[in-house]
Amino acid sequence: MVNVQNYDVLVVGTGVSGLFLALHMPETARVLMITKADLDESDSFLAQGGICVLKSEDDYDAYFEDTLRAGHYENRRDSVDIMIRSSQHVIRELARFGVDFARKDGELLFTREGAHSAPRILYHDDCTGKEITSKLLTSVQKLSNVTILEHTTLVDLLCDGNCCRGAVLQMADGSVKPLYVPNVVLASGGVGGVYEHSTNFPHLTGDALALAMKHGVELENIDYVQIHPTTLYSQRPGRSFLISESVRGEGAVLLDKNGNRFTNELLPRDLLTQKIYKQMKKDGTRHVWLSMQTVRCPDVEKRFPTICERCREEGIDVHKDWVPVVPAQHYFMGGIHVNLSSKTTMEHLYAVGETACNGVHGANRLASNSLLESLVFAERAAADISLHEPKNNTSDSSLFDPTAYENLTQYFADNISAVQAEIVRQKQRRAQK
Numbered sequence: 001m002v003n004v005q006n007y008d009v010l011v012v013g014t015g016v017s018g019l020f021l022a023l024h025m026p027e028t029a030r031v032l033m034i035t036k037a038d039l040d041e042s043d044s045f046l047a048q049g050g051i052c053v054l055k056s057e058d059d060y061d062a063y064f065e066d067t068l069r070a071g072h073y074e075n076r077r078d079s080v081d082i083m084i085r086s087s088q089h090v091i092r093e094l095a096r097f098g099v100d101f102a103r104k105d106g107e108l109l110f111t112r113e114g115a116h117s118a119p120r121i122l123y124h125d126d127c128t129g130k131e132i133t134s135k136l137l138t139s140v141q142k143l144s145n146v147t148i149l150e151h152t153t154l155v156d157l158l159c160d161g162n163c164c165r166g167a168v169l170q171m172a173d174g175s176v177k178p179l180y181v182p183n184v185v186l187a188s189g190g191v192g193g194v195y196e197h198s199t200n201f202p203h204l205t206g207d208a209l210a211l212a213m214k215h216g217v218e219l220e221n222i223d224y225v226q227i228h229p230t231t232l233y234s235q236r237p238g239r240s241f242l243i244s245e246s247v248r249g250e251g252a253v254l255l256d257k258n259g260n261r262f263t264n265e266l267l268p269r270d271l272l273t274q275k276i277y278k279q280m281k282k283d284g285t286r287h288v289w290l291s292m293q294t295v296r297c298p299d300v301e302k303r304f305p306t307i308c309e310r311c312r313e314e315g316i317d318v319h320k321d322w323v324p325v326v327p328a329q330h331y332f333m334g335g336i337h338v339n340l341s342s343k344t345t346m347e348h349l350y351a352v353g354e355t356a357c358n359g360v361h362g363a364n365r366l367a368s369n370s371l372l373e374s375l376v377f378a379e380r381a382a383a384d385i386s387l388h389e390p391k392n393n394t395s396d397s398s399l400f401d402p403t404a405y406e407n408l409t410q411y412f413a414d415n416i417s418a419v420q421a422e423i424v425r426q427k428q429r430r431a432q433k
């Protein structure tokens with residue numbers, strides 16, 4: 001049995017943001033990482049397209065402008081600048097942890113996705129997320145100061161006014177325990193699990209958001225939810241399978257029910273989604289078509305092995321058939337408001353990755369900016385936590401009321417309803433403005 005009391009930092013989530021943060025904590029810091037599922041069940045493992053990087057100084061202005069234009073100029077400019085300026089360092093760090101990107105003759109290859117004015121995305125086949133996350137995980141598992149617990153769920157935060165003193169956890173055996181810890185990092189991903197159709201893992205239900213609302217921690221733009229224009233239309237239940245934007249970046253075209261092109265395939269995601277919905281309404285169909293026969297790369301199977309395989313499972317041969325595609329919930333631009341060091345408005349509470357909103361994405365995320373943003377701001381959180389001695393020790397038992405968690409099924413259901421209702425409320429409020 002793990003003693004959950006002797007830690008300096010609790011990291012909730014084992015996706016790229018949580019893992020990168022753990023890798024950048026000093027060896028003297030005792031870190032506990034928890035995930036509510038298996039270790040390979042995070043959205044980070046699902047990322048297909050790639051990760052952006054500033055290729056050269058010449059591309060800075062264009063990359064900055066592409067990010068802002070996609071985000072409808074609602075982005076926080078200082079956050080965007082930090083992300084772009086840190087990108088080469090992050091890629092060097094990933095290489096240090098063994099991450100391998102596509103190369104030709106030893107030189108890195110760059111691909112392009114929608115709304116990018118130039119190819120600046122590094123990739124590993126069509127499973128970049130798996131390559132990055134599995135290598136980071138292996139590196140974290142070698143650290144003696146980090147403990148990882150699977151099937152362990154954040155239930156609540158222990159708060160003393162506006163100061164976070166720890167968390168309430170549901171352990172793998174079902175027991176509920178308080179953990180008093182000087183710093184808590186919320187790295188718990190997006191909100192796909194509260195939607196019927198989503199590319200996300202269903203257990204990503206915005207738990208941290210519900211707790212932030214409960215304890216008065218500031219949120220930002222939580223109605224900014226990205227719909228991905230192209231997921232595989234399927235009768236099978238479960239997670240929607242993504243057909244990555246890089247397929248369109250490499251030349252795939254969208255077709256209406258008569259096989260005619262009806263749009264520019266490389267529009268920003270929100271605009272392309274609108275075009276597709278409009279076409280579906282006009283055609284009276286439940287999807288549009290994607291033809292991969294126009295993809296320019298010489299070996300489609302080699303470039304997009306996961307996508308080709310998944311289509312085959314549905315009886316679709318991408319070499320001669322069109323692929324039925326439909327939009328689905330994909331990404332969460334809003335989240336728990338954080339500053340440039342990933343600190344929330346509550347003392348000793350940090351948020352990183354998709355759970356956090358540092359303003360990088362504005363109203364709409366530019367493709368392949370999220371892995372990068374998660375990594376950059378996770379490292380900044382680690383630096384900030386390390387700067388401060390863990391003086392926030394308490395084990396004030398009055399902060400923990402076990403009776404509040406007697407019916408956890410209802411408790412979690414209420415949290416999901418609260419998140420859904422708040423997203424709708426924010427959307428309505430914005431529409432009235």
Ligand SMILES: Cc1cc2nc3c(=O)[nH]c(=O)nc-3n(C[C@H](O)[C@H](O)[C@H](O)COP(=O)(O)OP(=O)(O)OC[C@H]3O[C@@H](n4cnc5c(N)ncnc54)[C@H](O)[C@@H]3O)c2cc1C
Nearest residue numbers: 013014015017036044047049050154188189353354370371
């Ligand atoms: C299909 C798909 C393709 C994508 N492709 C790209 C791409 O090509 N490029 C790109 O930049 N981005 C892409 N993204 C987005 C990107 O993958 C995510 O934004 C990023 O990986 C989020 O990382 P994270 O660390 O914030 O969260 P995640 O990787 O989602 O991890 C969340 C973690 O939190 C845990 N958790 C959640 N709630 C609790 C709780 N209550 N208690 C304990 N643990 C909890 C989960 O179990 C999980 O371990 C894609 C996303 C999807 C779904």
